[in-house]
Amino acid sequence: MNLPANRLVVVGTGVAGLVTALSAAPRPVLLVGGSPPGSGGCTALAQGGIAAAMAFDDSAADHARDTLAAGAHHNDHDAVHYLVGDAGRAVRWLQAQGVVFDRDGDGLQLGREGGHGCSRIVHAGGDASGQALLQALADAARRAPHITWRAPAWLDAIRLCDGRVSGVALIEARTPPQELECAELVLATGGCGALFAATTNPASADGNGLALALACGARLRDAEFVQFHPTAMDVEQEGALPLITEALRGAGARLVDDQGRAVMDGHHAMGDLAPRDHVARRVWECQQTGTRVWLDATPLKGDWAQRFPTVLALCGRHGIDPRHQRIPVTPAAHFHMGGIAVGLDGSSDVPGLYAVGEVACNGVHGANRLASNSLLEGVVFGRRLGRRLADIRLHAPVHGHPRWVDRGQAADMPALRELRRLAGSALGPVRQRARMRDALDHLAVHPGLGHTWQGKLVVRFLQAALQRRKSLGAHFCVDDAG
Ligand SMILES: Cc1cc2nc3c(=O)[nH]c(=O)nc-3n(C[C@H](O)[C@H](O)[C@H](O)COP(=O)(O)OP(=O)(O)OC[C@H]3O[C@@H](n4cnc5c(N)ncnc54)[C@H](O)[C@@H]3O)c2cc1C
Structure with missing residues (x-):
């Protein structure tokens, strides 16, 4: 031809x-x-x-x-x-x-x-x-x-x-x-x-x-290697969670627990401005013990409407005024x-x-x-x-x-929701070998998930994560830490 x-x-x-x-x-x-x-x-x-x-x-x-x-x-x-x-x-x-x-x-x-x-x-x-x-x-x-x-x-x-x-x-x-x-x-x-x-x-x-x-x-x-942003807004909604920019922490906002204690103190020399994987893991750890984490930007001075119009608008949509109220945050998949x-x-x-x-x-x-x-x-x-x-x-x-060549079969919406839940729990900021293997087994016996192109991608991610024998950067596996 x-x-x-x-x-x-x-x-x-x-x-x-x-x-x-x-x-x-x-x-x-x-x-x-x-x-x-x-x-x-x-x-x-x-x-x-x-x-x-x-x-x-x-x-x-x-x-x-x-x-x-x-x-x-x-x-x-x-x-x-x-x-x-x-x-x-x-x-x-x-x-x-x-x-x-x-x-x-x-x-x-x-x-x-x-x-x-x-x-x-x-x-x-x-x-x-x-x-x-x-x-x-x-x-x-x-x-x-x-x-x-x-x-x-x-x-x-x-x-x-x-x-x-x-x-x-x-x-x-x-x-x-x-x-x-x-x-x-x-x-x-x-x-x-x-x-x-x-x-x-x-x-x-x-x-x-x-x-x-x-x-x-x-x-x-x-x-x-999937990066989790430590400060997505912790709100109930399907689809993308609003992001609370790191520039707020750059300007002096702090991550605190329910009691107002700084959660990064004693965890990294750069404190709130530590690399994202460290901060995301720390927020995740707090959540595992039932502690909600908040971004306290209330001490920030200056013109919010000019400096942080996006954050102001996103918070406003959820009834939060970040100039006077703390913002609930959670780690969320952000960058591949x-x-x-x-x-x-x-x-x-x-x-x-x-x-x-x-x-x-x-x-x-x-x-x-x-x-x-x-x-x-x-x-x-x-x-x-x-x-x-x-x-x-x-x-x-x-x-x-x-x-x-095309991608192959696509997951329908219920299957996609389940795949997302599976990927979120097995491939999150803190990983465990057993959980990743369980996820692979689950995908192998559920063709409606594992045979879709989205499912095959999750399988690739799981296989790559299991092949890495040592935690590195954004891939943190409790079995291989250190
Ligand atoms: C909330 C948020 C905040 C961020 N903040 C920053 C930041 O401040 N600084 C920074 O450096 N990075 C930031 N990032 C990361 C950065 O935005 C992205 O990594 C970058 O924009 C990716 O650019 P891209 O052109 O590769 O992809 P995208 O900007 O995602 O563009 C991909 C395009 O491809 C199109 N597309 C996909 N599939 C198909 C298809 N099959 N056919 C036709 N079109 C298709 C999509 O519609 C889309 O238009 C942020 C990311 C997010 C989510």
Whole structure:
């Protein structure tokens, strides 16, 4: 079969997909997004901002040191050095795309978050950084003559020809599925937090990109490393729990128990600003003894409406005024350090298949992501991948028998609820080998769970966690602690 089109398709319109598409100019790009332009995905929800060593007394070397410490030195060193070395350029590139970061006098205002040795988080619209970024990038993409949008549209299947990507099947509302030729496909489909009962992620972050890549024969890397954010709001609701940004603790808020005692005292040298895995485990431990944990932000001074408008609005929706009341918090699945194994240029093991952003794993986050390094990852590695794809000019004709691959059977809603509960209890912030084995056994004898693509992903995560013999970073197993 000959390929008439050298089409480049980018799937996902969060930070990673948008930056990749913009950076591939002047090569034509078909940009496919599951949600309308400028909305959806985790990017829209990001609060804190983007880590970059911009202060006069900060350096890329210090940013690298903090990234490696948070990642338990499981990180790919080349990826880390590329990330931190390009961070300043990434921020300036974003400004050129129209992102307006909050300023402090002559310079950018810098916030502080857990695991960072100093203030280095640039933000926009106070704690509405992700939305500001997404709007500016979506506007830039709409103006870009080389980009054609297809949204809302859904990537349903991938065609392989002799093991190489050669086409995609897209689903759009009210039209029959459409098959398109394609020479390069970029998956920028985001994370998989929605596979867990308690999560900060929206429903679109369900790992469907991982499932498609696996079906194509791609490898997963570091699948067991799931970051739990320690301060999701502890409220009864199905779907994403509201996130209470770490920037509040950076500004002086404290985690306390029912009696008002600081729960991180004596547990980590960095106290409330310890890396997320430590804080999440501590909150989880308190909960196991029946103690509810609260974030006390009442001592914070300043203009809440300007600095933390998102938190103020989220709390307000649940009848809490954080200026005067403590906020109940719980750990929740937040970020997947693992993903489709890719090189620094985003290429996977499957010719023509690339991945970038949270769905990908080039090892940059190691065993635990440093706060505010993931928007940065999307920008830095999206730019690198886009430039690489722009340079591909010659496409050898593809011969051979085409084959369509899809995710397979999807779980229905009751099965999905049970899978989420199972993943939440077996793969949470504190794991036990027996519980993980029980979960695997349960999935093996319940095909309605274990044979679905979501179930198969949970099996992969469980197998990866059981294979790791020592606790590391976000993977903490009581049997192998220390
Ligand atoms: C509440 C919250 C706060 C956060 N705060 C920060 C922060 O302050 N700083 C930071 O660095 N990180 C933060 N993160 C993490 C960060 O937001 C994400 O890691 C990052 O935005 C991921 O970007 P992405 O482009 O890879 O994926 P997303 O932004 O999730 O985008 C994925 C896109 O792919 C689309 N999609 C998925 N599957 C398909 C399909 N089959 N077909 C078509 N489209 C598809 C989705 O609709 C979505 O638009 C936060 C995350 C959350 C949940």
